[in-house]
Amino acid sequence: MDGRTSVALACAAAGGLWALGASAVLGGRLRQRRRRGHIAAGAEHPIVPPTAVPAAPALAAREHLLAGLRSDAPDVRRACVVALGRLADRHEWAVDGLIEALAERLDMPARVAAELDRIAPRADMRLLSLLGHPNGTVRYYTARLLAREEGGRGFVPRLVLDPSPHVRVAALQALATAPSPLSLAHALRLLRDPDARVRAQACRTSAAICPAAAGPLVVWLLDDESWEVRNAAHGALVAAGDGAAEVVLPLLDRDDGHAGSLAALVLQDTGYVDDLLADGRDPRLLERIFAAGGERLRALAAERARSRPREREAVS
Amino acid sequence: VSVELLLEVCVLACMAYLGLLYLAYAAQLVVAFVESRRLRAERNVDRASAAPGSRFCPPVSVIVPAFNEAGGLSDAVRSLLELDYPSFEVVVVDDGSTDGTCERLTAEFELVPADALSRTVVFSKPVRGLYRSRRDPRLLVVSKENGGKADALNAGLNYCRYGLVCGVDADMVFSRDALTTAVRPFVADPARVVGLTSALETAADPYAALEEGVRYRLPETSPLILFQTLDYLRAFYNNRIAWARLGYMLCAAGAFQVWRRDLLEELGGWSPDFSCEDIELTFRVHKTLRELGRPYRVVCLPEPVGVTEGPNTLRKLVAQRERWQRVILETCWANRELLLDRRYGAVGLFGMPFYFLSEVIAPVFELLALGTLVAGAAFGLMDWWLYALVVLLVSLLNGALSVAALLMHEHQTRAYGTRGLLALMAVMPLELVAYRPFMSWARVKGTWRFLRGDKGWHKFERNVRTEAA
Numbered sequence: 001m002d003g004r005t006s007v008a009l010a011c012a013a014a015g016g017l018w019a020l021g022a023s024a025v026l027g028g029r030l031r032q033r034r035r036r037g038h039i040a041a042g043a044e045h046p047i048v049p050p051t052a053v054p055a056a057p058a059l060a061a062r063e064h065l066l067a068g069l070r071s072d073a074p075d076v077r078r079a080c081v082v083a084l085g086r087l088a089d090r091h092e093w094a095v096d097g098l099i100e101a102l103a104e105r106l107d108m109p110a111r112v113a114a115e116l117d118r119i120a121p122r123a124d125m126r127l128l129s130l131l132g133h134p135n136g137t138v139r140y141y142t143a144r145l146l147a148r149e150e151g152g153r154g155f156v157p158r159l160v161l162d163p164s165p166h167v168r169v170a171a172l173q174a175l176a177t178a179p180s181p182l183s184l185a186h187a188l189r190l191l192r193d194p195d196a197r198v199r200a201q202a203c204r205t206s207a208a209i210c211p212a213a214a215g216p217l218v219v220w221l222l223d224d225e226s227w228e229v230r231n232a233a234h235g236a237l238v239a240a241g242d243g244a245a246e247v248v249l250p251l252l253d254r255d256d257g258h259a260g261s262l263a264a265l266v267l268q269d270t271g272y273v274d275d276l277l278a279d280g281r282d283p284r285l286l287e288r289i290f291a292a293g294g295e296r297l298r299a300l301a302a303e304r305a306r307s308r309p310r311e312r313e314a315v316s
Numbered sequence: 317v318s319v320e321l322l323l324e325v326c327v328l329a330c331m332a333y334l335g336l337l338y339l340a341y342a343a344q345l346v347v348a349f350v351e352s353r354r355l356r357a358e359r360n361v362d363r364a365s366a367a368p369g370s371r372f373c374p375p376v377s378v379i380v381p382a383f384n385e386a387g388g389l390s391d392a393v394r395s396l397l398e399l400d401y402p403s404f405e406v407v408v409v410d411d412g413s414t415d416g417t418c419e420r421l422t423a424e425f426e427l428v429p430a431d432a433l434s435r436t437v438v439f440s441k442p443v444r445g446l447y448r449s450r451r452d453p454r455l456l457v458v459s460k461e462n463g464g465k466a467d468a469l470n471a472g473l474n475y476c477r478y479g480l481v482c483g484v485d486a487d488m489v490f491s492r493d494a495l496t497t498a499v500r501p502f503v504a505d506p507a508r509v510v511g512l513t514s515a516l517e518t519a520a521d522p523y524a525a526l527e528e529g530v531r532y533r534l535p536e537t538s539p540l541i542l543f544q545t546l547d548y549l550r551a552f553y554n555n556r557i558a559w560a561r562l563g564y565m566l567c568a569a570g571a572f573q574v575w576r577r578d579l580l581e582e583l584g585g586w587s588p589d590f591s592c593e594d595i596e597l598t599f600r601v602h603k604t605l606r607e608l609g610r611p612y613r614v615v616c617l618p619e620p621v622g623v624t625e626g627p628n629t630l631r632k633l634v635a636q637r638e639r640w641q642r643v644i645l646e647t648c649w650a651n652r653e654l655l656l657d658r659r660y661g662a663v664g665l666f667g668m669p670f671y672f673l674s675e676v677i678a679p680v681f682e683l684l685a686l687g688t689l690v691a692g693a694a695f696g697l698m699d700w701w702l703y704a705l706v707v708l709l710v711s712l713l714n715g716a717l718s719v720a721a722l723l724m725h726e727h728q729t730r731a732y733g734t735r736g737l738l739a740l741m742a743v744m745p746l747e748l749v750a751y752r753p754f755m756s757w758a759r760v761k762g763t764w765r766f767l768r769g770d771k772g773w774h775k776f777e778r779n780v781r782t783e784a785a
Contacts, residue, residue: 007705014712021719022741028726029734075358078504082365110503114370144372227435231477234433265431293431300429300445307429 062093069101077101078108085115088122095123103130103138113141120148128155136164143167147174160186165195172201176208184209188217196226203229207236215240216247222266223259230258237266245272249285252292264293268301277305319695326688331706333673333681338713340670344558345720351561352553352724355618359500359728367503368496374503375403376495376574377476381468382486383411386420387778388625389486391523393425395622396484397452398529401495405454408486409472412462418447426450427457432475438585440471464773465570466586466593473577473585481580483594485571487778489522490622492529498574501615511575511601513568514617515552517731518544520779522623532731534623535740540633542743543751544626549721556616557724564667565614566602570594571624575601590650591771592643599651602663618728625779632776634758639774641762644675646771679763682756707748714752715744 065087068080081101087094095116102112116123123145130142143159147170156178159171172190175183187209190202203221206214214236221233237244248263267273267289276286290298362368378396382389389408396406410418421427427447434443441463449455460471469483480502482495491497494514501509517534519525520541525533535545559565568575573594580586583600586593598614605612627633648671655672657664692698722740725731732740743750 004699004702004705007702007709011705011709011712014709014716017716018712018719018745021716021723025719025723025726025737025741028723029730029737032730074504075354075361078358078365079361082361085366086364108504110370110372110506111365111367114365114367114372117370117372118366141372231433262433265433268431296443296445297431300431303429303445 061087062091062097065094066097066100069097069104074107078111081108081112081115085118088115088119095119095126099123099126099130102141103133109137109141113145116145117148120145131155131159136162136166139164140166140170143170143174147171147177157182157186160190165193165198168193168195168198169201172198172205176205179209184213188214191218191221196224196229199224200226200228200232203232203236207239211236211239211241212243215244219247219251222248222251222262223254223257230262234262234266234269238269241270242272244270252288254292260292261294264289264297268293268297273297273301274304277301319691320697323688323692323695323697326684330681330685330688333677334710337673340673341554341717344562344670345554345717347561348554348558348724349720351557352618352727355557356727359619362500368493368500369400369402371402372503373402373496373499374480375405375478376401376480376482376499377472377478377577378404378406378482378484378495379469379472379476380406380408380484380486381411381465381472382408382413382417383462383465383468383773383775384413384415384417385486385778386413386415386417387780388522389417390420390424391489392484392486393421393455395488395490395523395526395529397455398492399490399495400492401499403478404495405456405477407472407475408455408457409468410457410459411464411468412441412460418457418459421457422447425452425455425457427455432456434474436474437581438470438473440467440474443471446475464588466588466590469593470585470588473580476577479577480574481577482572482574483570483586484573484622485624487522487625488516488571488622489526490529491526491620494572494621497617497619497621498572501613501617502574502576505613508611508613509615510579510605510612511565511568511573511598511614512617513556513565513573513615514619514621515556515725515728516548516569516571517620517623518548518626519623520626520628522625525623532620532623532729534732535736537736537739538628539743539750540628540630541626542740543747544633545740546718546721546744546747549725550717552616553618553721553724554717557618559667560614560616562666563613563662564602564670565616566598566663566667566671567595568598568614568616572621573597589771590643590646591639591773595643595647596650599647599654602667603651603654603660606660606663618724620729620731627776628779630754634754634761635774635776637755637758638762638765641675641679641759642766642770644671645763645766648672648676649766675759679756679759683760711745711748714747718744718747 065080065084068076071077084094084097088098098112098116102109102116127142127145130138133139133142139159139162143156147156156171156174159167162168162171168190172187175187184206187202187205190198193199193202199221203218206218218233218236221229224230224233237248244266248266251259251263254260273289276282380392393406393408408421426449428450429445430448432446432448441461443458443460445459447457447459456475458471458475460468473481480499482498498512498514501512517525517532518541519534519536520538525536527533535542556565556567570593579601583604587596590596601614627636654660654664655668719741
């Protein structure tokens with residue numbers, strides 16, 4: 001066989017592959033067209049249910065899915081969780097299956113929690129037993145799930161003393177949705193937690209429960225070693241509004257760490273700087289704020305002051 | 317006789333190169349097909365699941381670096397703020413634009429100058445100003461001195477608050493579920509997934525091509541856009557999906573890349589020492605994590621997350637591809653110790669050799685083939701029939717690869733209208749003669765500029781877009 005013949009044969013093979021692929025593409029479209037009547041551009045494939053289990057007898061489905069949760073294949077476990085989530089709308093055993101998955105299969109807790117979240121509050125009473133689970137991840141998701149509903153929230157405060165920082169964070173998130181003096185007390189206690197994530201969440205929770213009261217109590221965290229905590233303390237003080245000014249003003253002259261610059265930032269974000277600029281009543285204080293906040297804070301305040309008359313004109 | 321022998325050797329070398337290249341493509345295609353089907357099944361499960369978009373999804377910081385993007389940046393930001401994801405922020409970094417990019421954003425999103433909390437975890441050029449949107453507090457605009465895309469991304473990183481960081485291009489328009497789609501692997505495998513990219517569509521006017529972030533109007537029927545669409549299809553479906561499966565996903569596209577912030581900080585952010593930042597960062601992630609022996613995955617998803625702007629003139633396209641070639645060469649050269657080194661696993665044994673074969677030495681063989689053709693014609697040694705058959709063979713092989721990519725795309729989404737689909741299939745065999753020569757020229761140009769040490773971005777003018785309503 002000479003060169004031309006072999007290349008021609010290769011061409012025929014490549015052409016055949018191309019034609020095969022093209023017919024597969026067009027065939028797919030035609031099959032869709034027959035199924036649906038027509039195909040609109042941008043239409044998606046129909047969603048195939050994860051399993052055909054919902055149509056199967058409940059007992060068989062239960063056995064298959066609970067066995068599937070123990071499968072070695074992550075794809076199978078994932079499909080079983082989704083199927084249980086769907087079935088949990090109608091079957092209590094599916095809710096139990098999800099709780100079992102949360103307690104025992106620790107490789108996809110967020111996925112299981114999302115399914116349990118969707119059917120809340122049906123699982124709440126059964127979830128309570130997981131608050132004492134030895135694994136911190138399980139307790140974390142349990143706390144977050146329970147925090148959603150009024151009935152479950154009452155059990156959450158005891159988790160503020162949990163050894164896992166994740167669980168303490170979840171407990172604080174829950175407290176933020178159930179404001180009470182006791183919740184505030186719990187949150188304030190955790191402002192001194194050794195874990196930065198917990199301190200940050202404690203700031204956020206305190207501000208959510210009572211911004212005015214939280215402001216003076218979180219101000220010292222503006223100098224925390226963790227950026228996340230400083231960010232949360234700044235947020236809590238901004239939430240405190242006008243009341244934050246007198247709390248942060250003494251920090252302006254501190255040039256160690258972050259407290260001075262963050263105090264200036266709080267004064268900017270609460271509108272205090274703009275008010276001072278507009279009134280012109282205390283240029284020395286303004287200068288102290290700019291000295292603490294840096295040249296950029298000064299330049300941006302000036303830029304805002306310049307644009308304000310234009311805005312007023314536009315409004316009028 | 318010696319000229320004839322020399323030409324014969326050249327022809328054999330080119331044919332051997334082609335054979336090796338198409339074998340590598342074919343092997344990857346098989347893997348990509350299997351993986352694409354698996355990912356489709358996984359996506360179908362996820363669509364039935366309550367997990368995507370639930371309150372258990374991690375919040376994401378999106379960084380949009382922009383230099384002279386006044387024309388399209390508003391479209392990109394608007395589409396980002398309309399994402400259906402529960403918790404995210406958008407940090408736009410204006411990298412010293414001179415075309416009024418910042419002013420346009422100020423007008424559209426009612427930006428107010430205001431300093432913001434930051435921490436310098438990576439170095440960047442000085443920040444000039446910060447602007448927060450009054451309309452949407454999730455939007456922060458950082459205005460800084462010009463320092464290039466990597467520098468802008470680093471500046472944005474210093475202002476990010478969340479644990480996942482998504483770097484995107486300013487010329488893109490995103491589908492509503494872009495982040496919901498992208499975060500899925502991070503939720504499914506939080507211990508190992510460190511980075512992700514996803515398939516993209518291309519159009520001359522992304523805003524018109526993705527109506528309301530939901531309905532695709534693709535592909536546009538301009539031949540240049542059709543050819544680019546085929547390029548993207550092959551790059552994502554034939555290559556990246558297989559690379560991700562085989563453990564050497566070597567390019568998280570700069571247009572849409574999601575990384576864990578702790579990893580970015582550990583690596584010192586994006587490197588401004590290269591012409592382009594995306595490939596280099598991906599290589600560095602592999603290199604570092606392989607050296608540290610940590611288990612990790614860099615993922616590529618087959619679902620399109622948005623539409624990126626494809627250059628609508630040949631000149632702009634060549635400028636873009638020339639830069640891509642340059643950065644590939646820079647990155648491969650900087651990481652040459654990975655090549656065939658067993659310590660780097662699949663990256664060293666398969667990924668790097670494939671990059672060398674398909675990208676680094678390609679211009680050498682392209683020039684060799686051209687030289688052989690000219691010399692053969694000049695000396696009257698050409699078998700024109702055989703030459704025509706070889707051209708036909710390569711065209712059909714390219715067509716077969718393209719149609720395979722299109723088939724995988726069809727399995728994932730029906731983003732293309734039937735007319736566009738037919739147009740795509742019609743242009744497939746023409747690619748070799750109507751499109752590849754320009755890409756070869758871009759590669760030769762890029763190689764030449766790399767050898768000269770050129771590291772400029774050489775930004776070309778953006779396409780004219782339809783005004784948003």
